[in-house]
Amino acid sequence: MNTLIRTEILKLGTVRGPWLLLAAAPLLVLAGVSGLVLSSGDLNKPTAQSGALAHVGLTSLFTLVFGILAVAGEHRHKTIMDTYLSTPARRQVITAKLAVYTVLGALSGVVCSAVGLAAAASWWADKGAPFGWSNSAMWTTIGGSIAWNAAFAAIGVGLGALVRNLVGAIALALAWVALIEGIVGQLVGNLARWLPFNAGQALGGSPGGSGGGPPGLGSATLLPRWAGGVVLIVYTIAFALAAVTTSMRRDVA
Amino acid sequence: MTGVSVGGLSKRYGAVTAVAGLTFDAPPGEVTGFLGPNGAGKTTTLRMLLGLAQPTAGEALIGGRHYASLANPRAEVGAVLEATGFHPGRSGRNHLRILALASRLPEGRVGQVLERTGLTAAADRRVGRYSLGMRQRLALAAALLGDPAVLILDEPANGLDPAGMATLRELAGEGRTILVSSHVLSEVAQTVDRVIIISDGTLRFAGPLADLGGAGVAVRSQRIADLSTMLTAYGFQVRITGESSLEVQGASASEIGRLAAEAGIALSSLGAGSTALEAAFLRLTEQSAQPASVTPDHRRHRIGAGG
Numbered sequence: 001m002n003t004l005i006r007t008e009i010l011k012l013g014t015v016r017g018p019w020l021l022l023a024a025a026p027l028l029v030l031a032g033v034s035g036l037v038l039s040s041g042d043l044n045k046p047t048a049q050s051g052a053l054a055h056v057g058l059t060s061l062f063t064l065v066f067g068i069l070a071v072a073g074e075h076r077h078k079t080i081m082d083t084y085l086s087t088p089a090r091r092q093v094i095t096a097k098l099a100v101y102t103v104l105g106a107l108s109g110v111v112c113s114a115v116g117l118a119a120a121a122s123w124w125a126d127k128g129a130p131f132g133w134s135n136s137a138m139w140t141t142i143g144g145s146i147a148w149n150a151a152f153a154a155i156g157v158g159l160g161a162l163v164r165n166l167v168g169a170i171a172l173a174l175a176w177v178a179l180i181e182g183i184v185g186q187l188v189g190n191l192a193r194w195l196p197f198n199a200g201q202a203l204g205g206s207p208g209g210s211g212g213g214p215p216g217l218g219s220a221t222l223l224p225r226w227a228g229g230v231v232l233i234v235y236t237i238a239f240a241l242a243a244v245t246t247s248m249r250r251d252v253a
Numbered sequence: 254m255t256g257v258s259v260g261g262l263s264k265r266y267g268a269v270t271a272v273a274g275l276t277f278d279a280p281p282g283e284v285t286g287f288l289g290p291n292g293a294g295k296t297t298t299l300r301m302l303l304g305l306a307q308p309t310a311g312e313a314l315i316g317g318r319h320y321a322s323l324a325n326p327r328a329e330v331g332a333v334l335e336a337t338g339f340h341p342g343r344s345g346r347n348h349l350r351i352l353a354l355a356s357r358l359p360e361g362r363v364g365q366v367l368e369r370t371g372l373t374a375a376a377d378r379r380v381g382r383y384s385l386g387m388r389q390r391l392a393l394a395a396a397l398l399g400d401p402a403v404l405i406l407d408e409p410a411n412g413l414d415p416a417g418m419a420t421l422r423e424l425a426g427e428g429r430t431i432l433v434s435s436h437v438l439s440e441v442a443q444t445v446d447r448v449i450i451i452s453d454g455t456l457r458f459a460g461p462l463a464d465l466g467g468a469g470v471a472v473r474s475q476r477i478a479d480l481s482t483m484l485t486a487y488g489f490q491v492r493i494t495g496e497s498s499l500e501v502q503g504a505s506a507s508e509i510g511r512l513a514a515e516a517g518i519a520l521s522s523l524g525a526g527s528t529a530l531e532a533a534f535l536r537l538t539e540q541s542a543q544p545a546s547v548t549p550d551h552r553r554h555r556i557g558a559g560g
Binding site: 007083 | 303326356
């Protein structure tokens, strides 16, 4: 297992694409925090800090695509053959990928949090508002967002292993988040809060403060934070199990 | 010594049967040609041998074991598959480093196989900049990485030059089992010891190349009866194959030409052995074109699929 984890890290270390993708995440946080400060203005609101840092959670869209690259990317470039020829125990291959990508998803969340904190603290100082470093709501948002980043990386690995077509998997993931969760949200109301992206928002918070946020559940109520976390864990495990079991059986073309 | 053995192997994709009850062996120390027209089921068979596809029935074993249960597959089997690919942004050397790490092979092997395949100078360039020939050599380098006892090559003739084919002979001489697929017999005729011919997923012939009738020479002449009598008198095996053609076993083309000239018999053509081989190959595989055994779906599969 150790060897497989090192192999996955070496694979990632020898290409640029996945890193460019992850590098875009902190930029989104920087833009999000700055945009919020410039548009809303009232930085003394008690929820302002956690609202700004909630942009970290949105970068889970990047870790989702990052995770999809793990398996679907190997199918795209047909390196999966060599991978399975080296290690016919596919269960171990997928498990190693899940481990590596989940940890890197979390690390991406940590980096985004650091960038978000630095950006927020600078803006607060610039506007002359006191920045509360011990603001517990803010730290809960950060913790939840990092977990959301990690979970979506794992879900991405699972989705990529299920769909295997790289473009198809990415299109499906983004369409799901942007369209399905939003549309289902309007159609079935409260049921939508059980869907992955909305569960993630419950866990990590939505930008601009509690309550409404893009692009899933408008003002409809999200799950409580703990419940969002539990639901997200269930999705993560379900996708991971599906990835492992389907990869065991299917022929590689 | 590790050989390859396939027994009762079948693979169905829905209504299409790609491989049907295939049984053959590829022994160590020999180059075995695995031949058949495109879509005959060659690649499917090799994929089952390598654990990439699951057989519907039967077994495909390497040294008596399934690929998945080999302790260190790359140290026992090297494979060059047409469908293998590389990440275009990764260097050839890094591609091999990844495979070496995954198979717990010493990193020094990477430099050695790069050297053997003549890729050392290009090793640190991105594979996206490689020519087709270089990619195929990189695939061969990957197959050789674990110094395997069994080497499986799927349609390598497109990428292997005559020197590369000679290398295969060399590798077999070291006691390795070499299984080479091709849809053109003449491409591998100079290299293989044994041939396995399949068509429509079933075995048509398995045995030494000579038994295929390939050692013979195809001759055309207007005086076929006289020629036959004369060659038989010299102790050669002669088989009349047409109104003005025959096939001779045991004599070289130049020998036949000389004897015919001495006897004053004019020859209209004198074919090298491979012509006769190709004829035998076509005869063995053409039966598959009978409509009775081919569903429309199947025919499309044969045209579309590569092996």
